[in-house]
Amino acid sequence: MRYYSTNDQTLQATLEEAVLKGYADDGGLFLPDHIPVLPQAFVSNLHAMTLQEMSYAIADYAWQGDIDASVLHDIVMETLNFPIPLTYVGGNRFSLELYHGPTMSFKDVGTRFMGRVVSHFTSRRHQKINVLVTTSGNAGGAVANGFYAIPNVNVFILYPQDSLEPLQEAQFATLGGNVTALEVNGTLDDCREMVRDAFADKELNSEMHLTTARTINVARLLPQVFYYFYAYAQLADREQDLDNVVFAVPCGNLGNLTAGIMAKKMGLPVKRFIAADNRNNVFTQYLETGDFMPQQSIPSVAPAMDIGDPQNFPQLKSLLHSHMEMCELIEGVAYNDEQIMNAIKHAWHDEHYLLDPQSATAYQALLDCLHEGETGVALATAHPAKYRNTVEQAIGKAVHVPGTLASFLGGTRHVTTLGSGYNALKQFLLKHNAQQ
Numbered sequence: 167m168r169y170y171s172t173n174d175q176t177l178q179a180t181l182e183e184a185v186l187k188g189y190a191d192d193g194g195l196f197l198p199d200h201i202p203v204l205p206q207a208f209v210s211n212l213h214a215m216t217l218q219e220m221s222y223a224i225a226d227y228a229w230q231g232d233i234d235a236s237v238l239h240d241i242v243m244e245t246l247n248f249p250i251p252l253t254y255v256g257g258n259r260f261s262l263e264l265y266h267g268p269t270m271s272f273k274d275v276g277t278r279f280m281g282r283v284v285s286h287f288t289s290r291r292h293q294k295i296n297v298l299v300t301t302s303g304n305a306g307g308a309v310a311n312g313f314y315a316i317p318n319v320n321v322f323i324l325y326p327q328d329s330l331e332p333l334q335e336a337q338f339a340t341l342g343g344n345v346t347a348l349e350v351n352g353t354l355d356d357c358r359e360m361v362r363d364a365f366a367d368k369e370l371n372s373e374m375h376l377t378t379a380r381t382i383n384v385a386r387l388l389p390q391v392f393y394y395f396y397a398y399a400q401l402a403d404r405e406q407d408l409d410n411v412v413f414a415v416p417c418g419n420l421g422n423l424t425a426g427i428m429a430k431k432m433g434l435p436v437k438r439f440i441a442a443d444n445r446n447n448v449f450t451q452y453l454e455t456g457d458f459m460p461q462q463s464i465p466s467v468a469p470a471m472d473i474g475d476p477q478n479f480p481q482l483k484s485l486l487h488s489h490m491e492m493c494e495l496i497e498g499v500a501y502n503d504e505q506i507m508n509a510i511k512h513a514w515h516d517e518h519y520l521l522d523p524q525s526a527t528a529y530q531a532l533l534d535c536l537h538e539g540e541t542g543v544a545l546a547t548a549h550p551a552k553y554r555n556t557v558e559q560a561i562g563k564a565v566h567v568p569g570t571l572a573s574f575l576g577g578t579r580h581v582t583t584l585g586s587g588y589n590a591l592k593q594f595l596l597k598h599n600a601q602q
């Protein structure tokens with residue numbers, strides 16, 4: 167399979183190049199040059215397969231031998247080793263709980279898979295690779311845990327000092343080993359600029375092989391396709407009507423929604439999607455007006471969706487060709503903070519179902535936008551205890567923190583403080599590299 171750049175169809179790469187580079191040389195994002203459609207018999211038989219079985223079959227089909235079958239099999243088995251249950255909530259509404267992995271957000275699925283794929287390619291090249299990421303919350307923990315103890319990979323997580331909940335920081339800062347936590351005496355934008363400068367620095371790149379683990383990477387997108395199929399399989403298992411399945415997705419960078427569109431293109435019979443935004447409504451505005459206008463992000467009660475410039479948008483646009491085609495398949499809805507707080511409260515009081523603020527936007531979108539005769543699946547992207555303060559405020563009741571999360575807080579914190587500005591990062595990376 168060849169991968170093309172969303173900026174220029176003729177600029178092509180192999181899977182290995184697309185995964186290790188992340189971005190194409192012209193700054194575009196990669197997408198497969200065709201999306202294979204799974205046989206109808208496979209879709210009809212989904213209910214008889216486990217999550218791991220169907221994931222391996224989908225991966226093998228999508229990547230068409232670009233990774234050895236036995237290696238791919240191991241990667242799938244190791245990545246998807248936690249449950250992804252579909253829970254009935256009320257009416258014709260279900261919740262796909264994607265948060266039962268090690269850091270309790272859906273990002274575990276993509277980062278764990280990508281970590282292993284990267285390691286496979288780098289070990290073949292006898293190369294070490296250095297992953298640089300910035301985080302404002304869930305991504306840091308998920309990338310760190312996804313890549314932790316993976317051979318030939320070092321991970322550096324940059325974040326603004328004193329900006330994270332202790333629990334969020336603990337999810338990457340207590341690991342040690344190949345994971346380095348760098349708190350920056352500056353803002354998230356300073357962190358992003360430092361990482362951008364590192365990628366642009368030819369001297370540094372000739373010393374160290376740098377990459378990102380961002381949501382645009384094709385090795386993060388593919389595993390997110392699996393769980394759309396698995397949701398459908400679980401609906402089939404419950405003998406639900408399968409002709410009118412609708413997914414509601416809480417959107418930030420649009421990686422999750424892009425994976426859903428890929429699942430549909432691979433032959434999953436999805437009727438349509440509902441994209442939920444918070445106050446950062448660049449995408450839902452695009453659906454309404456046809457103009458894509460990135461903005462500064464605004465803080466909200468659903469911070470994982472506080473994205474003013476959704477990074478996966480070029481992939482979504484390329485998959486769906488036109489604004490019109492996008493609008494036929496995707497309905498958009500945006501909620502302000504008060505509406506999100508009410509959504510958490512009502513799901514709890516009316517259905518006794520607890521949601522984190524992000525997932526609450528998707529669930530509310532089902533309540534508001536699902537038509538008669540449709541079956542709705544809202545993607546639940548984080549465990550409510552990850553947003554404990556907000557959720558407790560919404561429901562007026564204490565939220566239990568599961569052991570998986572609490573155990574991170576017991577670990578020892580290993581953090582290096584950096585001044586803001588690229589030079590501090592460069593010196594640190596070169597020194598770290600020399601000591602390896």
Ligand SMILES: *Cc1c(COP(=O)(O)O)cnc(C)c1O
Pocket residue numbers: 271272273304305381416417418419420421422423470471524525547548
């Ligand atoms: C990252 C994240 C999102 C946004 O997902 P995208 O793929 O970036 O659109 C939504 N909810 C939670 C909890 C997240 O961590």
